[in-house]
Amino acid sequence: MDAFKKHTGVVAVLDRANVDTDQIIPKQFLKRVERTGFGEFLFFDWRYHEDGSVCPGFELNGPQAAGASILVAGKNFGSGSSREHAPWALLDYGFHVIIAPSYADIFFNNCFKNGILPIVLPQSEVLRIMNAASTANSAKDQFSLTVDLDNQTLSDGGELNIRFDVDPFRRHCLLNGLDDIGLTLQNVDDVDAFEKRRPIYMPVVAALSV
Amino acid sequence: MNRRTMFEKIWDAHVVKAEEGKPSVLYIDLHLIHEVTSAQAFDGLRLAGRKVRRPDLTLATMDHNVPTTDRTVPVKDPISKKQMEVLAANCEEFGITLYDIHHKLQGVVHIIGPELGLTQPGMTVVCGDSHTSTHGAFGALAFGIGTSEVEHVLATQCLQQTKPKTMEIRINGALPMGVTAKDIILAIIGKIGTDGATGYVIEYTGEAIRALSMEGRMTVCNMSIEAGARAGMIAPDETTFRYVQGKPHAPQGEAWSAAVANWKQLPTDEGAEFDRLVEINASELAPYVSWGTNPGQVLPITGVLPNPADIENPADRKTVERALDYMGLQPYRPINGLTVDRVFIGSCTNGRIEDLRAAAGIVQGQTVAQNVKAMVVPGSALVKLQAEAEGLDKIFVAAGFEWREAGCSMCLGMNPDILSPGERCASTSNRNFEGRQGKGGRTHLVSPEMAAAAAIAGHFVDVRTWKK
Numbered sequence: 001m002d003a004f005k006k007h008t009g010v011v012a013v014l015d016r017a018n019v020d021t022d023q024i025i026p027k028q029f030l031k032r033v034e035r036t037g038f039g040e041f042l043f044f045d046w047r048y049h050e051d052g053s054v055c056p057g058f059e060l061n062g063p064q065a066a067g068a069s070i071l072v073a074g075k076n077f078g079s080g081s082s083r084e085h086a087p088w089a090l091l092d093y094g095f096h097v098i099i100a101p102s103y104a105d106i107f108f109n110n111c112f113k114n115g116i117l118p119i120v121l122p123q124s125e126v127l128r129i130m131n132a133a134s135t136a137n138s139a140k141d142q143f144s145l146t147v148d149l150d151n152q153t154l155s156d157g158g159e160l161n162i163r164f165d166v167d168p169f170r171r172h173c174l175l176n177g178l179d180d181i182g183l184t185l186q187n188v189d190d191v192d193a194f195e196k197r198r199p200i201y202m203p204v205v206a207a208l209s210v
Numbered sequence: 211m212n213r214r215t216m217f218e219k220i221w222d223a224h225v226v227k228a229e230e231g232k233p234s235v236l237y238i239d240l241h242l243i244h245e246v247t248s249a250q251a252f253d254g255l256r257l258a259g260r261k262v263r264r265p266d267l268t269l270a271t272m273d274h275n276v277p278t279t280d281r282t283v284p285v286k287d288p289i290s291k292k293q294m295e296v297l298a299a300n301c302e303e304f305g306i307t308l309y310d311i312h313h314k315l316q317g318v319v320h321i322i323g324p325e326l327g328l329t330q331p332g333m334t335v336v337c338g339d340s341h342t343s344t345h346g347a348f349g350a351l352a353f354g355i356g357t358s359e360v361e362h363v364l365a366t367q368c369l370q371q372t373k374p375k376t377m378e379i380r381i382n383g384a385l386p387m388g389v390t391a392k393d394i395i396l397a398i399i400g401k402i403g404t405d406g407a408t409g410y411v412i413e414y415t416g417e418a419i420r421a422l423s424m425e426g427r428m429t430v431c432n433m434s435i436e437a438g439a440r441a442g443m444i445a446p447d448e449t450t451f452r453y454v455q456g457k458p459h460a461p462q463g464e465a466w467s468a469a470v471a472n473w474k475q476l477p478t479d480e481g482a483e484f485d486r487l488v489e490i491n492a493s494e495l496a497p498y499v500s501w502g503t504n505p506g507q508v509l510p511i512t513g514v515l516p517n518p519a520d521i522e523n524p525a526d527r528k529t530v531e532r533a534l535d536y537m538g539l540q541p542y543r544p545i546n547g548l549t550v551d552r553v554f555i556g557s558c559t560n561g562r563i564e565d566l567r568a569a570a571g572i573v574q575g576q577t578v579a580q581n582v583k584a585m586v587v588p589g590s591a592l593v594k595l596q597a598e599a600e601g602l603d604k605i606f607v608a609a610g611f612e613w614r615e616a617g618c619s620m621c622l623g624m625n626p627d628i629l630s631p632g633e634r635c636a637s638t639s640n641r642n643f644e645g646r647q648g649k650g651g652r653t654h655l656v657s658p659e660m661a662a663a664a665a666i667a668g669h670f671v672d673v674r675t676w677k678k
């Protein structure tokens with residue numbers, strides 16, 4: 001996983017609550033066996049009409065959102081399935097930071113595993129960012145933010161300066177690009193010892209003949 | 211003495227290592243995998259030169275994109291086919307037991323774990339699938355994980371987890387006639403919302419829960435994730451023990467007695483505290499129908515649709531507006547009598563034998579309405595076999611239902627079973643998101659009884675008063 005320290009990018013606004021993973025990446029695109037290449041299918045059913053033409057009204061299709069790498073959304077973002085294809089699609093499309101009042105649990109977790117920083121801010125702060133970003137309506141006056149994970153701050157270089165909280169351990173892993181499988185494997189002796197203590201009646205899988 | 215909830219007991223018993231300021235390393239007793247969320251995890255293992263630590267605690271099946279029609283013909287969709295082939299090759303390479311599309315024990319991953327006796331009280335169970343919460347019905351800590359975590363469990367048989375909070379949802383009293391486990395969980399989500407339990411593990415308690423069969427308990431726990439919960443669980447009791455005993459992987463002889471003695475220690479201690487309590491009176495529940503595009507948008511069958519104009523909060527108003535628009539529905543319309551085009555009975559929520567029995571009980575001697583296309587997809591090959599032994603398939607087929615092979619099917623429409631744009635479906639599955647069952651498809655979540663009755667009537671009816 002790549003380390004995440006500081007990121008500056010264009011902000012795209014998706015002012016909808018409960019955006020679910022079926023919307024982020026519709027299931028017809030889950031059949032790839034790689035981690036990459038999902039970006040073109042991000043929000044597919046919202047981005048494109050049935051005939052394949054672009055829906056001009058969809059938030060991410062406007063010129064102000066072109067090349068965006070920071071997504072601001074409504075509460076409970078990423079609800080629904082555990083599909084990690086959702087963060088893969090967001091990342092592949094170019095998003096490195098998400099800002100929302102709250103997230104679904106598994107999605108939130110999956111973001112960190114892929115080097116995406118999901119920031120939780122109070123509704124009022126999210127609205128401030130949405131309002132600031134919504135003044136942009138062309139490719140020329142795009143709204144950008146700088147996210148500094150080390151100092152836990154967001155800034156537009158002007159008046160908008162917001163501090164955010166992040167779990168210290170997750171921050172540490174993200175800043176250093178740590179592989180958490182490697183971290184667990186450092187405790188392999190403890191795992192060995194634990195396995196010796198497991199009750200004997202615990203089931204093991206064996207192919208049943210039928 | 212330290213009074214603990216069941217969740218805390220199971221958590222404590224599985225902590226391999228806990229350090230201040232870090233997530234705990236938690237041991238996983240059973241890891242279930244399927245074709246959609248595992249390929250990239252195996253790739254990761256290969257890339258890092260890692261092995262699967264405990265293939266003997268790992269079971270694979272194919273369910274999400276398997277066709278539910280004739281299995282003797284080759285799978286047509288080349289990408290689905292590839293995904294299944296990749297899973298088979300990975301299982302072969304890493305020594306994992308696989309019940310593939312042709313196997314007699316194949317089925318939806320959350321149905322086969324319990325029916326094989328692999329899901330037992332006191333265990334930790336994970337799967338790269340959010341409805342892993344189903345297994346919590348046994349008094350297990352069971353939750354869905356992402357593909358990176360699948361890789362983590364494959365490599366280490368452990369996960370790093372921060373401890374969630376606990377919530378008790380107590381369903382007091384007895385359920386009225388015609389009201390089912392599905393209605394309990396739909397009512398809960400309607401009450402607390404789709405993020406009402408985010409960050410929590412739910413324990414369901416109360417007389418109405420105690421009175422449920424294991425199958426009903428699985429239906430309730432299955433949809434915990436629809437309320438945002440990390441997991442849902444129900445304390446094991448005699449009902450649980452009876453269900454597990456004699457299953458292929460259940461402990462036997464002395465091991466059985468030892469296991470039961472331990473399982474009896476699991477229930478939450480008297481006086482242990484939960485972080486939050488929600489109480490519901492079972493007697494106030496009715497059959498529920500979801501009307502919108504998330505599982506919190508539900509109504510009792512006697513209810514009328516909301517009017518956005520009545521909603522003050524602009525964000526909420528917009529959400530309701532959008533949902534009504536997508537669902538093609540008018541404000542204030544009663545949900546009763548709404549015409550359906552399709553009926554789907556199946557999924558890990560309601561694809562077990564009791565669900566099929568309940569639906570067949572309604573369907574018996576009736577005919578599916580002319581305007582409706584209806585199908586039954588058993589949750590597993592064993593469920594299908596059992597249903598056929600009981601003659602349920604004949605009842606469904608005689609009424610005009612399609613009788614299919616086991617799989618996820620139209621629950622998420624990754625296989626050819628999908629809705630066409632604008633089609634309205636009464637579905638026993640768990641999600642009514644936009645496009646979940648096919649782009650433009652309109653899903654209404656209901657119990658098997660309600661779905662079966664809608665198939666016969668051609669529109670939603672109140673099963674409590676409906677005369678065939």
Ligand code: SF4
Nearest residue numbers: 341557558618621622
């Ligand atoms: S039946 Fe539906 S919810 Fe259950 S595992 Fe399959 S796709 Fe997921």
